[in-house]
Amino acid sequence: MNRNLAEYIRRYIEIDDDELAIFNSFLKERDVDKKQYLFRSASVCKSKYFILEGCFRLFYVDKKGNEQIMHFGIENWWITDYDSLLNKTPSELNLQAIEGSKVLELNGIDLEDLYDQLPKAERLFRIIAQKTYIASQRRLQFMFSLSGEEMYEKFRDFNPAFTQRVPQYMLASYLGFTPEFLSKIRGKKS
Amino acid sequence: MNRNLAEYIRRYIEIDDDELAIFNSFLKERDVDKKQYLFRSASVCKSKYFILEGCFRLFYVDKKGNEQIMHFGIENWWITDYDSLLNKTPSELNLQAIEGSKVLELNGIDLEDLYDQLPKAERLFRIIAQKTYIASQRRLQFMFSLSGEEMYEKFRDFNPAFTQRVPQYMLASYLGFTPEFLSKIRGKKS
């Protein structure tokens, strides 16, 4: 089992090496080129991905043709379209590598077997789902309470490295405004 | 075990009556008066609540003193502050009954025992957390893509009964705008 993933899992549940080996047998390592997609809208999302290296964006295209980023994913995060994966419906989202990346793929059908073979996996993914939900609620709360400027500053202060890592127009999209407006905010300060 | 809850649980997992009885032994029924709080900000949220009857709002007070509603809860929904419950941190939220209500309380510490005694509960709450997260993401997506007017119309069309059930100013808050603006939207049409 990959060291990063093992460490990640042990942050959430107690698990021994044999059990980790079972978990590991369900995973497949994949390299992903910059700009390559792991899945695209209209297809059903089949897997979750644990990011070993690199960076992804999960976005949809709105009716005006703008790409709206719902999420970024970086090292040691799981990323997928939960809705499409769980409900087996065509995804509205696209999962694209922003950099050359490396992931561990966990297929959704295999995942059901994993839950049976290793009930602890159930606990792991319960905890992850709860944490992910909490993060989503926090983001909503920021959107309700903060101005665009405040949101950007908060994001930048909490993720300084990441802010440097992706193009500004993607950050603007994630934060819910236009690249022009982000540029204006940044111009004001310096 | 309460019929509604049993039916609810069986929508997500297979479980027999004996197991339901175990689940049930962890629950405590409570009546809640209109306007009464199940928990308030600054206190640590101790439980999840399954709503048998009535209606709740989960809200925080922003720096301008406005009450921002994060969630409503109605019959056959679980409601809690996941963040506070899971991380044992003081809640920023308030959970208040909008109507006279009846709930089943599941204490967070007991819940850990429940997971041990009944591993299926782990699966149940994994699925619920995932669904809850999906709903949260959908709401975010609406906020990114729709105007206030479109959000209101979508909400009303999908929840016609609920729209009648709560005061308009609470709906406005949930949707992220002022009561005055909601009134303007409604005035335009009729």
Place this chain on the structure above:
DNA sequence: AAAAATTATTAATCTTGATTAAGAAATAAG
């Protein structure tokens, strides 16, 4: 049924951030 409290409406003015349209910088590719 009157008084008090809560909820909803209307309208004028103001602000945040979108849109449009150029052009400038920076990166990548030949």
Place this chain on the structure above:
DNA sequence: CTTATTTCTTAATCAAGATTAATAATTTTT
């Protein structure tokens, strides 16, 4: 190294929704 592509900036105009303030309607309490 030089052309093409991608990313970022600036500025003018515009629109969605906030704010303020007053009043009206509805519901609750006495």
